[in-house]
Amino acid sequence: MTKILLVEDNEMNRDMLTRRLTRQGFEVCCAPDGPTGVAMAESEQPHVILMDIALGDMDGWEATTLIKQRPTTAAIPVIALTAHALATDRARSVEVGCADFDTKPVDLPRLLGKIGACLAARAA
Template sequence: MARILLVEDNEMNRDMLSRRLSRRGFEVLIAENGKLGVELTVSEKPDLVLMDMSLPVMDGWEATRRIKADPATSAIPVIALSAHAMTSDRQMALEAGCDDYDSKPVDLSRLVQKIEHLLAENR
C-alpha cells in the first residue's frame, strides 16, 4: 500500500481527499502547513506528496524546494495542487521541483492516474 502525504490547510479539502484516497487503497498522512509537510516528508518518507501551493507558515513552493533539495527526500514525487489553473502557476510549481500539477477542484480519477504513473516511475 502506497503512503501519500497530503499537505493541505483547508479542512474540508483535507477530509474529502484523504477519505477518497483511503478508499482507493492508499495510506494517507496529513500535514496542515508547508513546514509540517517538509518535516513529515523527512521523518516518514512517504511514497508521494500531494502539495497544496497556498499554505500557511510555509507555502507549497518553498516546501517543495526544501524537499527536493534534501538528498534524503529529493526522489519522492511531489504533485502540486492548486485552485489556480493558469499556465504560469503550473510552470512555477514545476520550477519549484514538483513532478506534476493538478488543479482544484480535484478530479479524483485524473489525480489517481497521475499518482499511479509517478509511483510506477519511482519504483
C-alpha cells in the same frame, strides 16, 4: 501499502481527499502547513506527496523546494494541487521540482492517474 503525504491547510479539503484516497487503498498522512509537510516528508518517507500551493506563511512551492534540497526526500515525487489553473503556476511548480500539477476541485480519476504515473516513474 502506498503512502501519500497530503499537505493541505483547509481541513475540509484534507478530510475529503483523505477519505477518497483511503477508499482507493492508499495510506494517507496529513500535514496542515508547509513546515509540517517538510518535516513529515522526512519522518514518514511517503511514496508521493500531494502539495497544496496556497498554504500561508510557507507556500507549497517553498516547501517543495526544501523537500527537493534534502538528499533523504529529494526523490519523493510531488504533485502540486491548486485552485489556480494558470500556466505560470504550472511553470513555477515544475521549476521547484514538482513531478506533476493538478487543479482543484480534485477530479479523482485524473489525480489517481497522475499518482500512478509518479509511482511508475519512481519504480523505473
